[in-house]
Each structure stands twice: as C-alpha cells, then as structure tokens.
Amino acid sequence: MYREQLNPTPYSVPVKEPVLDYEAWLGQKKNKPSVWEKLLSLKPIEQEKDLEIDHAYDGIKELNNPVPAWFNVLFFGTVIFAAGYLFYYHIGGYGDLQDQEYVNEMVKAQQEKAAFLEKSSNTIDENSVKFDNTQTVLEEGRGIFNSNCAVCHGDKGQGIIGPNLTDEFWLHGGGINNIFKTIKYGVPDKGMISWEKNLSPKQISAVSNFIMSLKDTKPVGAKAPQGEKYEEKDPQDNEMKSVKDSLSKTDATKE
Ligand code: HEC
Incomplete structure (x- = not known):
C-alpha cells in the first residue's frame, strides 16, 4: 500500500485516434485517388506543370498524360484473347471454323425441316389434303x-x-x-x-x-x-384452292 502510494502502477490509458477536423479530412481525401481517377490515370491538377511537354502551338499546350489503366486492360486483354482464340480454333482445332459451322447449321435445319414436314403431314385432313403424284x-x-x-x-x-x-x-x-x-x-x-x-x-x-x-x-x-x-x-385447281384457303386462314389469324 505504502509502495503503491509512492510509486503507483500506471493505468493503461486507451490511445485515442485523433479526430480529424473537416479540413484535414478533405486534405486526406484529396491525396487518396478515387477508383475513377485510378481507372482514368488522372493526375491531380497540381501536377500538370510536370506533365507539360515542352512545345506549344499558338499557345496550345500538350500534356504527357499516362495511358489510362482501362485502355491498357482492354489492349492487353485483346492480345491475350487473340492468342487464346488462335490456339483454340486454328492450332488446337477444338472449335469449328465458320465453314464447318455453316454446314452444321444446314444439317440441323434440314433435320428440323424434316421433323416439321413429318409433323405437319400428320395433321392433314380431307380439306387440306393435296394432290401429289411424286x-x-x-x-x-x-x-x-x-x-x-x-x-x-x-x-x-x-x-x-x-x-x-x-x-x-x-x-x-x-x-x-x-x-x-x-x-x-x-x-x-x-x-x-x-x-x-x-x-x-x-x-x-x-x-x-x-x-x-x-x-x-x-x-x-x-x-x-x-x-x-x-x-x-x-x-392443279385443287392445289390452288388449298393454297388460297391456307392463305385466307393465315390472314384470318392475323386479324
Ligand atoms: C372389307 C372390304 C374393303 C376393304 C378392306 C377396303 N374397302 Fe374400300 N370399299 C369397300 C366397299 C364395300 C365400298 C363401297 C361402299 C359403298 O357401297 O358405299 C368401298 C368404297 C371405297 C371407296 C369409295 C369408292 C366410291 O366409288 O366412292 C374408296 C375410295 C375406298 N373404298 C378405298 C379403300 C381403301 C384406300 C382401302 C384400304 C385402306 C379400302 N378401301 C379397303 C370395301 C372395302
């Protein structure tokens, strides 16, 4: 007790974060570039002096601004994509080229057409039946x-x-x-x-x-x-008639 009186153990005082006043906060915010500024690689206006290129045409000055980040991402992105594309379609042969794709589509269309004809020919009745001597x-x-x-x-x-x-x-x-x-x-x-x-x-x-x-x-x-x-x-008249019939039918459904 006596010793404690003479030499008290210090209480741990919590360190308080200094509360920023508005001005200081603004200053800090200014120094930290926003995502937008990073993306466009914008330089603060104070640095413009250093960026100036040493020539002027009729008082028009040019700044040596860095290439914006979004552009670089896009540019190198296309380079990488092109390499992948080349490998996938032309070197590795994993994907179908246009010609093959065209053939595939045509085959598919033919199958669909056949299926459609098969289906529609099964809905023929005595009114829609057509003369056919194939x-x-x-x-x-x-x-x-x-x-x-x-x-x-x-x-x-x-x-x-x-x-x-x-x-x-x-x-x-x-x-x-x-x-x-x-x-x-x-x-x-x-x-x-x-x-x-x-x-x-x-x-x-x-x-x-x-x-x-x-x-x-x-x-x-x-x-x-x-x-x-x-x-x-x-x-042939019969055929014409059924063609006309189906035409007028489609007209009727349109209305
Ligand atoms: C069991 C016997 C029999 C069978 C099998 C048969 N028919 Fe007939 N068919 C007749 C008879 C009987 C008549 C006449 C009906 C009447 O007198 O009205 C007839 C009439 C017809 C007519 C109408 C002729 C007219 O003068 O108008 C057609 C068309 C016809 N048959 C087609 C067919 C077809 C196609 C088949 C096979 C898918 C078939 N028939 C199978 C007995 C048969």
Whole structure:
C-alpha cells in the first residue's frame, strides 16, 4: 500500500485516434485517388506543370498524360484473347471454323425441316389434303393399298367386293378430297371400314393419291361402274384452292 502510494502502477490509458477536423479530412481525401481517377490515370491538377511537354502551338499546350489503366486492360486483354482464340480454333482445332459451322447449321435445319414436314403431314385432313403424284408418295400408297385394300378392291383397284377405283364413277365422289374422306371415315354400313384408326393421315393421303393415279388404267376384269360420273377438276385447281384457303386462314389469324 505504502509502495503503491509512492510509486503507483500506471493505468493503461486507451490511445485515442485523433479526430480529424473537416479540413484535414478533405486534405486526406484529396491525396487518396478515387477508383475513377485510378481507372482514368488522372493526375491531380497540381501536377500538370510536370506533365507539360515542352512545345506549344499558338499557345496550345500538350500534356504527357499516362495511358489510362482501362485502355491498357482492354489492349492487353485483346492480345491475350487473340492468342487464346488462335490456339483454340486454328492450332488446337477444338472449335469449328465458320465453314464447318455453316454446314452444321444446314444439317440441323434440314433435320428440323424434316421433323416439321413429318409433323405437319400428320395433321392433314380431307380439306387440306393435296394432290401429289411424286414417285415416293405413290410408292408408299401402293404399299398401303396392297396390304390393306387389295382384298376388297383388287390388286389393281379393279374392284371385287368393293367398287372399281379406276373409273370415273364414284359412289362417294372422286377427287383427292372426297377419296380421302371416304377412306378416313369409311362407309361402315356398306362394308368399307373407317381407316382413321389404322392409318395415319399421311398414309391416308398417300393411298388416296395412289388411287388417283389408278384413273383410266382399265385393268382386266374391272368391275362395272357404280355411282355417278365425277367430273375431275384440274388437280392443279385443287392445289390452288388449298393454297388460297391456307392463305385466307393465315390472314384470318392475323386479324
Ligand atoms: C372389307 C372390304 C374393303 C376393304 C378392306 C377396303 N374397302 Fe374400300 N370399299 C369397300 C366397299 C364395300 C365400298 C363401297 C361402299 C359403298 O357401297 O358405299 C368401298 C368404297 C371405297 C371407296 C369409295 C369408292 C366410291 O366409288 O366412292 C374408296 C375410295 C375406298 N373404298 C378405298 C379403300 C381403301 C384406300 C382401302 C384400304 C385402306 C379400302 N378401301 C379397303 C370395301 C372395302
């Protein structure tokens, strides 16, 4: 106690940060360049004297300012990118070049087109079906006819139980649209079934076109004509009509 009285242990006094006054704070702020200033490599206006280049044109002076940081980053960035690009596409061959990319896109487009056609051909109905006498369609139609229809209509469409399909006389109307309709819905009471469930719209379209191609083939043993004579409009007219129909349809949806 006595000793403590004589020589007291000093209390640890917390060191206080000196509180800056406003002026001092401003000064400190000025000396510390902001991010913006760093990015643009701006020099404080006081240093302008040192930057001045020693020539003047009509009193216009030039400063030797440093290249801004953002420019350097961009510039060296492109150099590095170019090296990487060169390696990836041309030296290493990891990426496809334009020509190959073009080919790839075309292949993809073709696949998409095929898929689209496949899909849209399965939405054909008796109104939208088109006359089509391309070889592949007729071949497909022939195959379907031989395996499904020939038992009743004869292998040449000459008619057995079912009527002759090669003449101009039709019980339910000739022409691609009527034929499609008859095949799709059938005439169940008279022994011609509806094929809607067994054949896809595309297949019905193909077999309808095949039947169209049988016209006037005059097979031996042809069954006598049944029904009424059907005046065939130019199939081209039919095509024009369906084109017009689809046009007016798209017009209608636009409105
Ligand atoms: C079981 C026998 C049978 C089979 C199988 C059959 N049909 Fe028929 N088909 C008939 C009969 C019977 C008629 C006549 C219906 C009537 O008298 O109204 C007919 C009528 C038709 C007509 C209408 C002819 C006209 O004069 O208007 C078409 C087109 C037709 N068939 C196409 C086909 C196609 C295509 C197939 C195969 C996918 C097929 N038929 C399979 C029995 C058959």
